[in-house]
Amino acid sequence: MQLLAVEPTAVPALSRRAVERVTTALTHMDDSSGGVGADLHALMEVHAQACSLAPPDTKRLAAWLAKIRLDGPGWPDFELRDYATALGENGRAELGHIVEERAATAEADVFGSTPFEIRILREQLAEVSGDVDYYVSVVAADLRTARQFLKIVNALRDADRACEAEQWACRGLGQLGNPIEMDRLRDVYVELLLDRGAEAEALALRQQLFDEHPVQSRYFALRRTAERTDDWPGLRAEALQRLRDAVAARSAFVEELLGVLLDEHEHAEAWQVAVAHDDVVSESRWKQLIELRQPMHPADVIEPWKRLIEQRLAMTSDKYRYRRAITMLRRLSEAYRASGNDTGFQLYLADLRHRHKRKTSLLAKLDNVER
Template sequence: MARKPVGFGEDELRALAGDRSFERGLGYLDAVSGLDVGDDSVTAVVQGTDGYEVELTLGGHIGVLGRCDCPYGQEGNFCKHCVAVGLTVLRQAEEIPRQRAAARTRASGLEAWLTALSRDELLALVREQVAGDRELRRRLELRAAAARSDLGTVRDRVLALLDPRPFARYGYVEYDAAPGYARQVQEAADALRALSAGGQSACAVGLAEEAIRALGEAYGEIDDSDGVVGQAVAAVAEAHLEACSVARPDPERLAEWLVGHVLGDWNDATDLDPLDYADVLGHTGVARLRQLAAEARRRSPRGWAERYLMERLVHAEGDVDALVALYAQDLVPSGATHLRIAEELDAAGRPEDALAWAERGLRDTAGEAHVDGRLVDYACARYSRAGREAETVAIRRDRFLAERSLAAYRQLRAAARSAGRWETERAAALAALREDAPQERSGWHRGPVLIDALLDDGDLDTAWREASGRADDRQWQQLADLSRETRPADALGVYLRLVELLKEPTGERVYERLARLLLDVRSCHRALGTEDAFTPYLAGLRAELKRRRKLMTVLDGHGL
């Protein structure tokens, strides 16, 4: 086990990454380059599909942290590239303390040198850096324009930063170009904040609204699979809210802009919530929001955005009856809306009204094959708490008869057992499933629920009687697996038939399944005392399929 002069060891890396990523990281040790040790971090480049930049913290009370710009790392995972850099650090562990001390010396030396420079020398240094770094120059130009209130230049620069065309190929910003565009959007957000900090919050409000519209128009043409652009766009939206909080724009105009944005085609990018602006809007602005939302709802009663906006406003007002009335205008067939109303009434301390809505939902969805299971569970839980087991069983029975699924059968069984009525309910349920059971089906997932229910009950004798001409291959194998000890001859017949079905298909998964079936065949022969019959059977099978070398390797691996 490696020592821990750097604050972590292999165990910590494995725990952070998981076994799979840790093992894969071992294969990237030779791909690590440019290892740079700082005071409290290490950076390096790992060559994978692309060259990925990795940064690890070094120890401390929170342990090692890792950051990588590969897709998996950008989701917040400690990836294989982080593992490779961590293991590289551990290989050089004895040198790390000296390198960290050297980094601290360099940092303090740089600070002392900068402090000692005169104003002219500092200006010359900055000009030198600006001349050689386009991004740095652009950021400083934007800060300078904001500082001198050159609003025309700030506007031009911000809108230029939001222009996706330099990153687009064939009119579309592809996945690998999205992080670069996101960095520019973040620059725009920083510039908007700088405007507000410089006493130009009113200008920042207007410019932020322009920026949000531009981003909304561009976002649909960006592959933002990792969400990096979305995070930067959210920063622009936050800058708008911050500017409004300082500038206090006309509340009615702000309300009109917010409603227009939410109901327009641009909110996918920012996902603005008008209620975040409640403090800025005040009573007048919120009232205008409500008025505009109601008008939009009347114009488009089925519109998703219109419904969402109205629901958010009514919910914020705390008027439960108004919210229930709003939800009741659009009851979905699955019963999900009924459940939502019941939950709102429960939260308001009105359990009787809540249950009444749940019961209405069950009535409205009676006979529907697809009902929100949470509604059924809600009503059953309420009845169970009240000791109303008969009603719980009735609900589960109705849902079972409508769905005819194994899950519904299990739920009916649990409720009926609790009520001491399972024997009667089971007979009726199996009779219903027996009517549905298809005849002469074949394949892997086409068998009747009847067989699944019998297997789930452990009623193997009945399952064997009902399986003939009905069960699918999956159910036959499950039946054989459960009966191998008690009915080895019947199980053997099933396994031999399934082996025959797997002679034609190829592939490693097929071969593994075939090997497991052969092991089952051998177990049945042992239980029957006919193991001598298995040896020539296996030899004949191997001779028949001998050209499949991968299969032979798999069989050898299983001792066959």
């Protein structure tokens, strides 16, 4: 970045070389942490910025970007809009020509459609053209996912064409798709309804979806919308009861209810629900509940801590189970001490040692707890 400030003309070539070398290196290494990939993304941003300040030959830049997208290993990713200025009209035309040449000879993907790499470049070229109708027509060539509908909806919304955006959103919601993507599309649809004053319609949609499947995400979505329409005070109790009824029918909804109760700061009820359904509450949720409960009610958390310790010690697939159990033992010791029952902890520890007397590595760690 310092070189960019003092000698910008040198940076496009240098950053391009760096991108190519890191891209090659990534094909031979494990980047499960994502650190190198993040660095590569940052390098692409530097390259795009440098090209905007000191544009290289537009045809060569177009050919390079096409090679990355169409012939590369799948990275680095980039947004063509970042290169729009550097490419200019001639560069964009050259890139479009390359894309269409490749499309003419490309084999269809497993769905019988144009390969993703070509489709994404077509879409990005249409986006930087500034022609919204053209962009919509290009994206609409592949409407298999809610993500495609969302691209169209956002483009129309940004162009102040809310009525058309709402129609496309409604059409997209009539399809089947990835639940996360459908939720995003639905959120935008609800926003469009609220923007045009259709509050009752927006709220009815949220209520219907929550009633069909009472989970945290839909509860929170209902709350957001009802807060916008000032209906939440009257709906909150009804929504919570819907979750309680779901738990009464199926214990699979316990985690959903607990998540909502904690978010609503109904800590006492959350504890009661967890105690009543202790066999289906996850370890992470128990820890969250215990941390809230232990300061004021230390005696209440003793048995839950014991269950978690026993469960962790039984997890033979976890090579860190002893270390994690010891951490929980220390918190159990604090709970016993705060409740005025130091003897109780010593008795439990002695019983634990007796039951696991053959596990020498565990016994050594238990010695540290007793000190």
